[in-house]
Amino acid sequence: MRIVMLGAPGSGKGTQAQRLQADYRLPQISTGDLLRRAVAEGTALGLQAKAAMDAGELVADRIVLGMIEERVARPDAAAGFILDGYPRNESQARDLEAVLDQLGLSLDCAVLMDVDFDILMKRLTGRRTCSANGKVLNIYFSAPEELEECRRAGGELVQRDDDNEATIGNRLRVYQRETAPLIEHYRARGLLKTVAATGAVDEVYGRLTKCLGLGS
Ligand code: AP5
Numbered sequence: 001m002r003i004v005m006l007g008a009p010g011s012g013k014g015t016q017a018q019r020l021q022a023d024y025r026l027p028q029i030s031t032g033d034l035l036r037r038a039v040a041e042g043t044a045l046g047l048q049a050k051a052a053m054d055a056g057e058l059v060a061d062r063i064v065l066g067m068i069e070e071r072v073a074r075p076d077a078a079a080g081f082i083l084d085g086y087p088r089n090e091s092q093a094r095d096l097e098a099v100l101d102q103l104g105l106s107l108d109c110a111v112l113m114d115v116d117f118d119i120l121m122k123r124l125t126g127r128r129t130c131s132a133n134g135k136v137l138n139i140y141f142s143a144p145e146e147l148e149e150c151r152r153a154g155g156e157l158v159q160r161d162d163d164n165e166a167t168i169g170n171r172l173r174v175y176q177r178e179t180a181p182l183i184e185h186y187r188a189r190g191l192l193k194t195v196a197a198t199g200a201v202d203e204v205y206g207r208l209t210k211c212l213g214l215g216s
Pocket of ligand 1: 007008009010011012013014015016031032033035052053054056057058059060061064084085086087088092123124126127128136137138139141142162171197198199200201202204
């Protein structure tokens, strides 16, 4: 199964993709994670990407395209994958079609994580990543036991550099301007599925797996 996860920053794309990856062995391919790794490692590509990421703008299409071409061609993606955060504009959507065409593959669907904009700021300012296991958590919404589990594993709850109010505001504007038009792009191709992404993480996951024909 080859899936694109569409949705605003904080809509839960990464959280749900991590669960699908764990339960169905579909690799989560997150351009945000790949870019953050490149920045942390100080690669040339990371240095080029950093300013755009800090400002909440999109990184150049050619940079993310190179990452996607390399990643979807790896053996673990042969049986399917979840694209989390790619494509982000019309030009990337066309690039993706061309990459998949070359591999003789196509998308099964694009899932829109549909959520009210007013809850996104709290989700994003409260987001923390566990340094021990990479799990995405939230100081407002995660159960205390989940936060404690990270501390017990010797991990720290790390906040992303771009999860501050000013940058979040710009990321949301960029989403509306550049990425939201992809909803129509995929609807026109008969690939769009929509999942109500408000409510507890487990409830959303139940809706998502059902919509993908994976759950009961
Ligand atoms: P990226 O890392 O992709 O960030 P994003 O799109 O802004 O998405 P987020 O990771 O913020 O949100 P999410 O939907 O994954 O939410 P999550 O599950 O974490 O991109 C970062 C930057 O990299 C971009 O700004 C850009 O500069 C660059 N970039 C990346 N891809 C690019 C591309 N293709 N082209 C160009 N540039 C690119 O959840 C958020 C929080 O909410 C968490 O704390 C979670 O625990 C909590 N939460 C989730 N679901 C629920 C729920 N149901 N109830 C309560 N809390 C919940």
